[in-house]
Amino acid sequence: MPSRRTHVTESVAQSELAVALAKLRAELDVPESFSPEVLAEAESMRAAAPATDLRHLAFLTIDPLGSTDLDQALCIERLAGGFLVHYAIADVPGWVYPGGAVDLEARRRGQTLYAADGRVPLHPVVLSEDRASLLPDADRSAFVWAFELDEEGEVASTGLTRAMVRSREQLTYDEAQARIDAGDGDSPLALLREVGMLRIELERARGGASLNSPDEEIVRTADGGYSLERRHPLPVEQWNAQLSLMTGMAAAQLMLDARVGVLRTMPKPSEERTTAFRAQTRALGLPWPETVSYGEYLRGLDRDDPASLAVMQAASGLFRGAGYLAVDGEVPPDPIQSALAAPYAHVTAPLRRLVDRWGLVVCEALCAKREVPDWARASLHELPSLMGASSQRAGRLEAESIARVEAALLSARVGEHFRATVLEVRGERVVLQLAEPAVTAMCPAPVGVRAGTALEVVLLAADIATGTIEFGAVAASD
Template sequence: MGVPSDFASDVLAEAQQSASHPQLTGVDATDIPFVTVDPPGSTDLDQAVHLTPDGDGFVVRYAIADVGSFVRPGGALDAETHRRGETLYFPDARVPLHPPLLSEGAASLLPGQIRPAVLWTMTLGADGAVRAVDVVRAKVRSIAQLDYPGVQAALEAGRLPGPIAALPAVGQARLALARARHSINLDLPEQVVAPGGPLGWTLSLRADLDVERYNAEISLLTGMCAARIMIDGGYGILRTVPPPEEGAVADLRRAAAALGVDWPDGAAPGDVLATVDRTDPHQAAVIEHAVSLLRGAAYTVFDGPPPAQPLHSGIGAAYTHVTAPLRRLVDRYAAEICLHLHAGTPVPAWVRSALPTLPAEMAGADRRAHEIDRAVVDATEAFVLRDQVGSVFEAVVIAADGKAGTVVLDDLAVRARCVGANLPVGERVRVRLTSADVTARTVRFERVDGSHP
């Protein structure tokens, strides 16, 4: 599947050299008690956050690893990152964009370490709306490495650490603005493959915690501020998704009506999806249909007037990637553009020369990452079911086309193709496993005759 191999010796030598001599330039912000909030066990820490009340609003400080200070334009490391595009994740391994001595060491915002960063300072009103933005290079130091389950437990206990005590207020305010923008949030539980269980591997469904949604809003806020700097400056690279096609919206309306989901006159698709009860099989099936609304994602470069279609329609605003440079190539370039446009200095030639080919590079990397994620889940589904061919399971139909459909099993986090002309979407049926091929990464079911909701 095109997964890169180990780093070449010249790439490692260059990374070692830059790791040994970090460029600690810019504003000294080491007095700000930043913290990082990531999945448990993370070591490639891109972001550190510090939130403070400010009158009736807030000041959001977001420090992003300054990967640009470690990568020499035109060098071996630079070339390798263009070949890779982004970090690839497997249940038992990680194939990083940068050598680990950078991504998990010298460039990572590890606690207690002074690190170069791109520091975003965003002043918000009480409603979460942006009042002012600043972005500079800085030296920062995180005081603690937190993880999502721990922060969620602290939130529920009313004991959030000081640097993120305002996270719920900021997150909720930004989520309210997202609803006002008619953002399209699918928010489906994720199929997760992990070591464990009697077979050695398990599949589960995992929904985001509240603190993950709030933290994601900080990242989205930063990406929207970065896009505004680019648009105002007349140069940049946006992450764009076109508005939903009329046919896709019409199909979703029909599905919503069939599944008992109310669609008020004049309501935008995102407004309807925000009301869907994802624990109700009938309503959750509407989300499956809504995936078709967000087609055509791209990286769009412009030089001069903004593109005719500048929006990320899932977000409901112009947006660009700037918050994960350790894991995604485009973020390093977008950060550099924002730093120079905001300061009123020329964007470096190395950025301008690379930008025209960056969309194709990122599209290829995104496609490979998606294919790998799907392959891991498909292979694991087949693996955990391989000895149960012929067994009957309870399942919910989430999509159907008249000849076959897709079902989700009740007792296993498996979603797979099911043959049958009578597959009522949103209803529970009994299905028989007809094949589970680990090599081909396929699982197939058929509806059991006579099964009923």
């Protein structure tokens, strides 16, 4: 499905938006540049060459256009009765000294932040976009997972070793999708589709679900302005994501078996919340049958149906409370990531997320039947709070940046009427999705309005400084 873009073109709005975004960064204490000490240490770092050489494997990467911090590379082969998946992850642990300046700064940041006016990396770019990144045609050390899958896509065996790799190609999602659609024989891309679809079916069978809801992204334009893009993920993005999910589930099982590591957790939705969601689906005319699993129900929705958009909005609030849980000696009573219906750990994005560095080090030691390094084990308990604080800041930065860009997009259109879909009724207010531009906002709820219905609204105000947008419903007689 094509994406929708709306561009902030007015110079006054651009100037106000730039000021508002800078102020937001300051309010959230978003890190600026790295200190000279951190940069000097990053420049001086040298990773020890791994003993294993896997440069003969034809790895490739698939990432958004313009990406340079490449965390993962894949190589898939067909076996008799199944598949062999090699999944290479950037060797950040090899480049970051525990307790050093880069390590301590990464612990303060927690993750790469994506702001409207620029990306704030977790590590200095000499590492994240150069020496540790799995760039094409460059020798790189990596943590390489090896999975043997049966013909149903189930993992039959898991291995992990630190090895030298060399990526052959860097593809965008659009390029990868086009090549797959054109028919790419028995290549790794064709096998990615095959394995990805098998893994999606396994997810369905165990009752898990990936929302795959539209992404809302702020894009910087060539003239220094901003555009807001709402796009649906391509199929290749879902297949690629299944490799990451498979790896995270395998890592979690290794940690649980050894009783050491850090899990990504999410509690099951309460009975009250589930009952409320079922009531919402009935009100929208798309009832969730008692005999159908949550994931299967979501997969059956028509993403082009306005009522489905409202269901997806409601579904996003069904699973809440995601966090991290350090494990050291005792198995937690409920280690399941409930949306995936399986234990799960973050181990596939160490360039952009702090916790993955620990996960990789722990899992590699377990697979090699070595003791987990003292530095990693001793600091496991710090990760849940570090990642929690970082995730909270990242969530606020993303949501409030989008709100300010949306206000800028609409600032010159006060008084205009818009068509919108009601996503959710919240007491005396409703959540709206405008058809164009792709803006989500709220307005007072007209009498008797229901989620999933179309509504005509008028823009009353759009304040760029705070990201506040005010709409009013237009009476049917207007």
